[in-house]
Amino acid sequence: MIKGAAEAEEAGFEPVPPFSLSPTSMSAAPRPVLLGIRDAAVEEGSRCSWDTSKAGGRADGVPGVTLECPHCRVCTDFLAHLVQVYCPLEGSSYHRTLNVWACLQPGCWGRSESWKVLRSQCEETVCRQRAAETKPAAVPTDWCEGADDWGTEDLAAAGSLCPGTSGTPSLEPDAETDTDADEQTGRLQRLSLRDGDEEGTVLPAALVPRFQPFYIAVVEENLVEQPPLTHEEELLHEYQGREGVIPGQTPPAGGGDGAVAEAYEKGEVRHGDMAFVKFMKQIASCPEQILRYSWSGQPLLISPLPVGKDWDIPACENCGGRRVFEFQLMPALVSLLRSTDDKEVSVEFGTVLVFTCERSCWSPGNQRPMEEYAVVQGDPDAAFFS
Incomplete structure (x- = not known):
């Protein structure tokens, strides 16, 4: 369960590692994919820490970094906080958290400029210092195998919560x-x-609209137990092996099992390409996944890029370095987002791809988060219900 150290220990749970991959160790090997799935709800009135991965709720500020409620660049409405991902990079001296916001106005759905991704970092020495300043007598807790100890519960108090309008300091009335x-x-x-x-x-x-928060648990995709194959899937596998068809490709005309060919034809006719079919097949082993994490890996597209176009991801605005894919939000998240009040608010998307600075640049003493980049792909089925 992805919780702060103190909360996990009180609940009797074994600590679960955060979303964390090593840039150096992945250079010569296939990049593993980590999946985020829904875990327990965050109890009402409780405060999470910045080293907590969760959906909904308020964004939790990393010590020394001020987070502010962003506005939509299209309609100027406040954005709603969707996910918080604690994702330190191995070999780095920085703790690292990413927060994602989205506009809930239907006219802004599917528009990348209506989303905001902010990256906050903090050196461990600063975290320790902040914890000591908050409560000198704090008892450290080991929350992750091989990690150093610090009082996570105390650090939560040092972080700033989502305050108000852009350009204003964080306010936590005390x-x-x-x-x-x-x-x-x-x-x-x-x-x-x-x-x-x-x-x-x-x-x-x-x-500011807010969704009911819940923790995000982390599992490795290749460790997820595969469900038993249906008869149709067994036929598909047999066909692919017999004909040498690569998954995701259209089978040659005039051959193979009728049911298999029909399944491919439906995918072709309905969406005009096989991207959606490949997308659904990839997530079939864990359809409840709400997040896929693979730093500098390859995103899973729900629809193909326009013909003749490649990724047009802007360079980091701070250091000028290139951005790499880090994680994406999955369709299952949409149905899990519940408003904290009686208002019927929601957000619709197919998948949201988050690209971040390859260097994860950060200056010591920086008090503002770095803005990263999101690419929104709509749900291909939306056209059939509009």
Whole structure:
């Protein structure tokens, strides 16, 4: 279960490693794929730590880094926090967390500019220092095999939560005196979204849509138990072996089993290519996966790239280095996102591909997260229901 060290220990769970792959060790070997699946719900009122992988809820700030609620570049609405992925790179001295937000306006679905990916990092020495400053008597907890110890529970208090409008400091009201309370109130009032609102000043945090949070568990794709083959799948495998057909390719016309050929034809007619068929076949062993992680690996496309076009991923805005694929959000996540109130809010997508700086560049003392890049592919079935 992906939880902070203190929470995992209290619940009696064995620590589960985060999404973590080594850039150096993967250079000469096939890159493993880690799958994220839904785990237990985050209890109401509890606060997660920045080293927690979860869906929904608030974004948890890495120590020393200020996170702010971003706006949609298209409609200017606040974005909703979808996932938080703790994904340190092996061999790096930095802890590393990625947060993904999306616009919930239907007109913005499927538009990459309506998504936001922010990368936050913190050196372990800084994490230890922050923990010591928060609570000097903290008892460290070993949360991952081979990892150093630190008080995760205390670190949660050091992180900043999703505050309000862009460009404002993180606010976590903790006033203990009337003077402090007045100061906090004044700061919150200055965050009004509109001047002269007849309803009075509106606290932005109340307008930020939020989904019910749950933890994300991590498993290796090649360790997932394969379900028994159906009769149709057995025929498909026999056909592929007999005819030398590569999975994902269209079989030659006029040969093979009728049922198999019909299955391929449906894929061809319905979507115009085999990308969707290949996508569904790849995730069949674990259809409940909500996230696929493979740093510098290959994304799993739900629809093909336009003919004659290749990836057009912009370079890192900070260091100018190239970006590489890191993870993608999967269709199963859509149905698991539930609003925290009575409002019917949702987001629709086929898959969302996240590309990050290959160098994972970061300057010591940096207090702002680095923005990364998302590519949104729509659900091919959406056209049949629109």
